[in-house]
Amino acid sequence: MIDKSSPMPIYYQIEEEIKLQITTGILKPGDILKSEREYAEYYQVSRMTIRQAINNLVSQGLIYKRKGSGTYVQEKKIEQGLNGLTSFTEDMKSRGLEPSNRLIHFKLIPATSAIASKLKIDVHTPVYEIKRIRLGDNTPIAIETNIIPANTVKGLTEDIIAKSLYDYIENTLHLKIGKAMQIIESSIATKAEAELLGIAKQSPILLIERETHLADGTPLEIVKSSYRADRYKFMISMNR
Incomplete structure (x- = not known):
């Protein structure tokens, strides 16, 4: 869970938590992630914060967005x-x-x-x-x-x-x-x-x-x- 009192940015904490779920196999290749709204409600943060965490994971090649469908865990290269x-x-x-x-x-x-x-x-x-x-x-x-x-x-x-x-x-x-x-x-x-x-x-x-x-x-x-x-x-x- 994230620590809102930490000096570490909240988006980074969320990014790292999702990344950990991917690397440990909790989220598997091809799995669909929660929507921005669902993540925002779960972490009690703004959708903009979630969007930044998601975009960072996309740029790292760990997840990808499919227009009109959602965001998915990337297959292993x-x-x-x-x-x-x-x-x-x-x-x-x-x-x-x-x-x-x-x-x-x-x-x-x-x-x-x-x-x-x-x-x-x-x-x-x-x-x-x-x-x-x-x-x-x-x-x-x-x-x-x-x-x-x-x-x-x-x-x-x-x-x-x-x-x-x-x-x-x-x-x-x-x-x-x-x-x-x-x-x-x-x-x-x-x-x-x-x-x-x-x-x-x-x-x-x-x-x-x-x-x-x-x-x-x-x-x-x-x-x-x-x-x-x-x-x-x-x-x-x-x-x-």
Whole structure:
């Protein structure tokens, strides 16, 4: 309970109490919080005080507001380490989540000059363009577009990419994946991205672009992804 005689601001005490309920599991992911009016009556404070506590918890990513519905406890974010190169499928499985895909399109296209330059192939050389929604436990996590040279990764089909692309490359084609360069930046979701990811328009997202190479240096793929910032975070361990 809050202490109105304390020098600590009341909104902060309420914020910390709700935060404690979340971290201890009293309030679970997906639970709906009391309304501002209900909290104000419970704590005998103004709705403005409650609003400040709630807004602070929203900014910390612990809760989120759904227009016309209420305020909910945020799902726990999926952490991905940046110390190694893994596929989305491997990443989900390592966290005990069931990976799946929703295919938007899978087609063979001629390489543009920009694609050809990055993949070190001739312009108009055939490349696969694979656009998918990536899901963990049936929850949309990211929109991902892969550009892969068809002469390097042969025989791709929809059935293969529905499983694990990296598994096919390494265990069927026996190509050794070497390293990748990855760039991450923040953005806000477009209307199209928001609809595919099941989030509100202009919600924060993480834009990721990766260029992957085989162990012998041959360019393997260009990957562009839009990740839900409310469900995903990246972690790196650094030594001095």
